[in-house]
Amino acid sequence: MAPRVLVSDALSETAVQIFRDRGIDVTFDPTLGKDKERLAQVIGDYDGLAVRSATKVTEKLLANAPNLKVVGRAGIGVDNVDIPAASKRGVIVMNTPFGNSITTAEHAIALMMALARQIPEANASTHAGKWEKSRFMGMELTGKTLGLIGCGNIGSIVAERALGLRMKVIAYDPFLGEERAVKLGVHKVELDELIARADVITLHVPLTDKTRNILSADALARTKKGVRIVNCARGGLIDEAALAEGLRSGHVAGAALDVFAVEPATDSPLFGMPNVVCTPHLGASTTEAQENVALQVAEQMADYLLTGAVSNALNMPSVTAEEAAVMGPWLKLAAHLGEFIGQMTDEPITALNILYDGTVAGMNLEALNCAAIAGVMRAANPDVNMVSAPVIARERGIALSTTRQEKTGVFDGYIKVTVVTEDRERSLAGTVFSDHKPRFIQIKGITIDAEVGAHMLYTTNDDVPGVIGTLGMTLGRNGVNIANFTLGRSAQGRDAIALLYLDETPAQPVLDELRATGLFRQIRPLVFDVG
Template sequence: MAPKVLVSDKLSETAVQIFRDRGIDVTFDPSIGKDKDKLLEVIGDYDGLAIRSATKVTEKILAAAPNLKVIGRAGIGVDNVDIPEASKKGVIVMNTPFGNSITTAEHAIAMMFAVARQIPEASASTHAGKWEKSKFMGVELTAKTLGVIGAGNIGSIVIDRARGLKMKVIAYDPFLTQERADKLGVEKVELDELLGRSDFITFHVPLTDKTRNILSKENIAKLKPGVRIVNCARGGLVDETALAAALQDGRVAGAAFDVFAEEPATASPLFNLSNVVVTPHLGAATTEAQENVALQVAEQMSDYLLSGAVTNALNMPSVTAEEAKVMGPWVKLAQHLGAFAGQMTDEPIKAVNILYNGVVAEMNIAALNAAAISGLMQTVNPDVNMVSAPVLARERGIDLTTTTQGKTGVFDAYIKVTVVTEERERSIAGTVFSDGKPRFIQIKGINIDAEIGAHMLYTTNHDEPGIIGALGRTMGENGVNIANFTLGRSDRGRDAIALLYLDDQPPAEVLDKLQDTGLFQQIRPLRFEVI
């Protein structure tokens, strides 16, 4: 029997025809995506669901879909899909991470031109029958300094286009290596320097805990007078209230925003300011981009349903069905090891070295590498998946090397990830026990045995009495429950580490209290996607 796919959002007829041509029984009904009750009623009949942003795939929908095997999102954002629940149900979630890149980059360039030459205001004035030629005095882009925050896939396209416009381009990106910066023809700088030197600033980073309000009130005070701000990336990167004040007092000459902290944006501090250009999240809104992502998702879903091939999956490696069952726990371990290393590393990464020991060395190394790199990269870009992560790592000039070897030591198999920066090397190793659960077994050469939880706390200290008491007492007095507690040391009286598995993320004030004890060299909260 042919697999059945429901297309519940607006996809092009060409994309729908791909399903038909591949022998898929496809139902094309864009109205269902906005009718959750109807979707709930019919979803149980389908093996695949192709969507854009209108369809909300909730836990309730997934519970009503016993036959569902794959969800394909035409586009990059999957906020409308409950990925953890889909994983629990064994449903693969795919997206198309690169289909909108050129379109979004071009929109940023267009917005830069628009705010530089006051095009929307001039157009409105002329439409009104006025001829206010002297009122709209703009600035050239040529020879101006463009500060690019985020030099990944989209950011690198903006850099290329801006250099073609003869702009001087500087970039801030924690993952940008000097080698990659040289190849892009961009000067790599720290954030404060970018803020103080740029005539234009454009954002091309995801919204994470590290990037939220990256242009805060404090950072706005560091801006070069007369700068123009462009944001076509994510709402929440900029303090809109503080920016509006800077626009009104003239410190910031103009701004162009396609995204807002609250969307749909019916009100914003930036609205109705004469030196601000705004659009309703049009970054991906071109005929070409919408067609590209629709065709891609149709091909990907068809490949999986007909042959088991997995491409651009957010919750599964690109491996065969036979491999997936055996490799699943090791894939999750590799992701955790990468996530640990990523959360512990603040400076640009030059290289990642991965050692596979024992039986794991005979598995699909490419998929395991992708899992480790995705865990590493997701600390700064949650949209990264196991297919796009290696591409993004290469774009940033990160050198990946792997070593395989037969069984050595007490474990039948283990994976060791080492991250190399200009300043240091940091390594973390783990294994999978017979119960199928990943474990950390070594950090910085110190042996441990740590269960992995969603919320963890890592500390380093000089080996001396009082550490356990300080950790336990501080957590207990502040209502943070410890689910598991692991200690390790290099030798008596020397370097020691602790890894706590907590029920909840520790508040910042609790970490401050630990720091105030003077016992710890390093205190770092960690988060892991544990399903």
Template sequence: MAPKVLVSDKLSETAVQIFRDRGVEVDYLPDLGKDKEKLLEVIGQYDGLAIRSATKVTEKILAAATNLKVIGRAGIGVDNVDIPAASKKGVIVMNTPFGNSVTTAEHAIAMMFAVARQLPEASASTHEGKWEKNRFMGVELFNKTLGVIGAGNIGGIVCDRALGLKMKVIAYDPFLSDERAHKMGVMKVELDELLAKADFITLHVPMTEKTKNILSRENLAKTKNGVRIINCARGGLIDEEALVDALKSGHVAGAALDVFANEPATESPLFNMPNVVVTPHLGASTTEAQENVALQVAEQMSDYLLTGAVQNALNMPSVTAEEAAVMGPWVKLAGHLGDFVGQMTDEPIQAINILYDGLVTEMNLQALNCAAIAGIMKAANPDVNMVSAPVIARERGVQIATTTQEKSGVFDGYMKLTVVTETRERSVAGTVFSDGKPRFIQIKGINIDAEVGQHMLYTTNRDVPGIIGTLGGTLGKHGVNIANFTLGRTAVGQDAIAVLYLDAPLPQVVVDELKATGLFLQVKPLEFDAA
């Protein structure tokens, strides 16, 4: 029997035809996604669900989706899909992360032109029959300095287009290597230098705890007088109240915003301000982009339903169904190893080296590599998946090397992940025990046996008396229960580490108290995906 797909949002007829041409039965009901009760009633009939943003795939919908195998989102955002619930149900969630990159980059360039020449206000004035030629005095882009915050896929395209306009381009991106920056023709700088030098600043980073209000009141004050700011990435990257004040004072000469902290933004103090250009989140809204992502999602879903091939999955590596059963725990381990070094590393990464030992060398190493790299990159980009992670790493000039070796030591197989930055190397090794649970077996060259949990604490110190008591006493005082406690050291009185698996997230007050003792060289709370 042919697999059956429901398209519950508006998708192009060409995309719908791809399903039919590939031998997939398809029901095109573009308004069904807005009718939750009707969707709940019929979803059990389908193997696949193709959506845009209108359909909300909730836990309740997934519970009724008794035959559903794959959800395909035409576009990058999957806020309308309960991914943990889908994973628990065994449903793959795919997106199309690169289908609208050019469109979004072009919108940023268009917004830069608009704010440089005050085009919307000049157009409105002329439509009113005025001829205010002297009122709208713009600035050239030629020879101006563009500061690009986030030089990944979309930011990289913006850099390329800006260089074509003969602008000087500087970029801030923690994952951008010197080699990659040189190849792109841009100058890599720290954030403070970018703020001080840029005539125009454009944002192209995801919304994370690290990037929230990256243009804060404090950072806006560091910018060049007369700077113009463009944001076509995510709302919340700019402190909007601080931006209003900077515009009123004249320190910021203009702003062009496609995104807002709260959307839909039907009111904002930024609206109707002089030389503030605003659009309703149009970054991906071109005919070509919408067609591209629709065609891509139809191809990806058809491939999976007909052959088992997985592309751009957010909750599963690119492996066959046969491999998945064997590799599942190792894929999880690879992600945990990457997540560990990703959370521990703040410098630009130059290289990622992955060593496979023993039985693991016979598995799909490309998928394991993808899982490890995705874990590393997730700290800076939560939207990353196992398919896009290697692409993002390559864009940033990160060198990736894989080594295999025959069984050595006491384990039937293990993985060791090493990240190289300009100043140091950081490594962690792990294995999967017979219970199927990942374990950390070595950190910083120190042998341990640490079970991986959702909430963890990692500390480093000199091997001196009192460490266990201090950790246990401080956590106990604040009601944080320890599920597992692992210690390791290089030698008596030398370097030592502790890895604690906790029942709850670690409050900042505990971190501060531990640091204040002076016993620890490092106190780092860690968070991992739930099992």
């Protein structure tokens, strides 16, 4: 019996035809996604669901879909899909991470040029029968400095276009290596330098805890007087109230926003302000981009339903069914090792070295490599998956080396991940015990045995009395429960580490209280995807 796919949002007819041409029974009902009740009634009949953003794939909907095997999102954003719920039910969630890149980059360039020449206001004035030629004095972009906050897939395209406009391009991106920067023709700088130097700042980073309000009131105050700011990435990257104040004071000359902290944006302190250009999240809205992502998701879903091949999956490694049964715990371990090191590394990564020892050395190392790389990259970009991570790593000049070796120690197998930056190397090793649960077994050459939890706290200190008591008393006094507490040291009186598995991430005041004791060289909260 042919697989059945439901297309519940507006995909192109060409994409729908791909399903038909490959022998899949497809139902095209582009309005169904907005009717939650009717969708829940019919979803049980389908193996695949192709959506854009209108259809909400919730836990409740998934409960009505016993036959569903794959959800395909035409586009990169999957905010409308409950991925943990899908994972629990064995439903693969796919997206198309690169289909919108050129379109979004072009929109950023278009907004920058519209802002520089005040085109929207001049257009409105002229349509109103006014001829205010002297009112609209623009800025020439040639020779100006463009500051990119984020120089990944979209940011690098913006850089290329800006260089074609004869702009000088500087970029802040912790994952941008020097070699990649030279190849792009951009000058890599720290954020403070970018803020101080740029005539135009454009943002191309995901919204994470590290990037939220990256252009805060303080950062905006330190920008060059007359700066212009463009955001086609994510709402929440800019403090909108502070930006409005900067515009009112004249320190910020203009802003162009395609995204807002709250969407749909029906009210904003920026609305109605002079020299502010606003568009309703149009970054991916071109005929070509919408066609590209629709065709891509149709091909990916058809491949999986007909052959079992997995592409651009957010919750599933690219491995065969036979491999998945054996490799599942090791894939989780590789991802956790990457997540740990990624959260510990703030400087640009130049190389990633992965050692596979014993039984794991005979497995599908390509998939394991992808899991580790995705873990490392996810600290800066939560949208990264096992397919897109290696591409992004290559774009950023990160060299990958893999070593296999026969069993060398007490463990049947283990994985060791080493990250290399311009200033240091940082390594971490782990294994999988007979209970199929990943464990961390070595940090900085120090032997430990630590279970992986969703919320963890990592500390380094001199091996002196009082550290355990301070950690326990401080966390306990602040209501933070410790599920597991692991210690290790290089030698008596030398370097020591602690890795705590907690019920929740400690609040910043708790971390500050620990730092104020003077006992710790480093205190770092860590978060792991243990779903």
